[in-house]
Amino acid sequence: MTEKNNNTSGAGEDTPERVVGTPTAEQSVVTEAPAAQDDHGGPYKASETHVWPEEVQRRGEKVASLWFLLAFLGGIGFLVSYFVFPVDEIADPQIGQYSNMALGGSLTLAMFGIGAGMTVWARKVMPHYEVASPYDELPSSAEEKGSFSDFFMKGADESGFTKRPLMRRTLILAMVPLGLAPIVLLRDTGPLPGDKLKNTPWEDGMRMYVEGTHRAIRAEDLENDPYGMISALPAIDDENYPHGISLNDAAKSVILLIKVPEDDWKQGMEEEIEVDGESGQRLNWTHNGIVAYSKICTHVGCPAALYERTTHRILCPCHQSTFDASDAAKVVFGPAHRPLPQLPIGVDDEGYLVARGDFTAPPGPTFWDYAKD
Structure with a gap:
């Protein structure tokens, strides 16, 4: 989704469209980005990196962390709901209704919280710049392979994952209950039926x-x-x-x-x-x-x-x-x-x-x- 930059100085027609959620020219700090081609249709020049001001990044970190905390509570609620409503009792219509509401609602909160937090993280903490490169041979050169570690750490640093501990820790905290949920749900698989299906109620002479x-x-x-x-x-x-x-x-x-x-x-x-x-x-x-x-x-x-x-x-x-x-x-x-x-x-x-x-x-x-x- 994009919006027009209404420039009343007469240069509005030449101003590219700006992606909603990215910093404006007044809000962002422009720095040099890695070398890339300028002939592309993105909202920024390929040679510019737009970074939110530190105050905006800190506010984004707090909002994202809040969403991650809500996701953590939702994940804990899912695990608690699973044990509050035993499997052998959910056949009762009333208990089954409450069980579905508790499990579904808590899991929805957990998944939505993580998604919302990641969205805020990407929009308000990470930098924005255009990257374009021509197609070349698929095999990477030895120099490119050797520089992967530096490139990876640079990306981690730009994302804020390394220097925003509050956001990083709350994200990890939110993922813990969701990681435990599949293990807990294995309890529902139950034992194999063995030979229980070998014999049914049918017997000779039964109408x-x-x-x-x-x-x-x-x-x-x-x-x-x-x-x-x-x-x-x-x-x-x-x-x-x-x-x-x-x-x-x-x-x-x-x-x-x-x-x-x-x-x-x-x-x-x-x-x-x-x-x-x-x-x-x-x-x-x-x-x-x-x-x-x-x-x-x-x-x-x-x-x-x-x-x-x-x-x-x-x-x-x-x-x-x-x-x-x-x-x-x-x-x-x-x-x-x-x-x-x-x-x-x-x-x-x-x-x-x-x-x-x-x-x-x-x-x-x-x-x-x-x-x-």
Whole structure:
């Protein structure tokens, strides 16, 4: 952003534009800058260095240091808020709201304070001059390499970092809590799930309900629609469903029931799999064209809840991983690396769809360290 220098002496048209926040001719002390070309479009001549008066620099140092102190308090507030609201209690809506406000507000203050302090530092303490140099060969000469240390220290001195201890110390102080925050947040990663995903609530003979309802699913519910799809959960507690199933159990056991016409099955459904000690083709663990797959995407765990009937493609909306329901839910597109696990199904004496065991593989993201047989 620039502003015109309105010179009423008649030379205004020849006066270059001045960058807002840089010293005017009356405010600055002009000294000789390192040799550089003068044919450039900057607000200053390349041979001039504009330096704020010492009084202005001191005032800028104090303002920048104040912002750094606020950033430090914000960083401390973030760490305190993290421990005041335990992770195992933020599921409560009220506690979670206060936790988000405290964490977000304190982190915002910390980041904004550092940014504002650095801006004041650059605008009111550092000198301003134009530097231009012609393009030359990229490799540096031995003399240039040897002078790097002197050049670096000169830049540090001009920036005020070495001779403005108040500003330097408060900046370092503000960065300490932010440096500790990532270490503290590692606590949220928790232990690896190990073999917790290997076993889900599904077991032989367990009925399935339409997700979010108390309606058990019959085979004809899907047979009446040759391209149907239903999202379902295990009937763990018939009396209290859907409240009888925990969020953890629901997250790893939710399934998609899909009706695929007999002629549309592909070669992948002829693969041999083993369920509770019994082996057979994948088609043996379907019922009249109805197949069940885990709804949890094997990429990062999003719900793969979109289904394209004409192509039998299951789509995860998060990162567009796509699976073929007619070909053992193999990946046909996207970042996922393994198929959706299949749930063996059948029907009971009353015609309700039931599980015939647990998933053929642990559901969930591939990067989890699930146990192997």
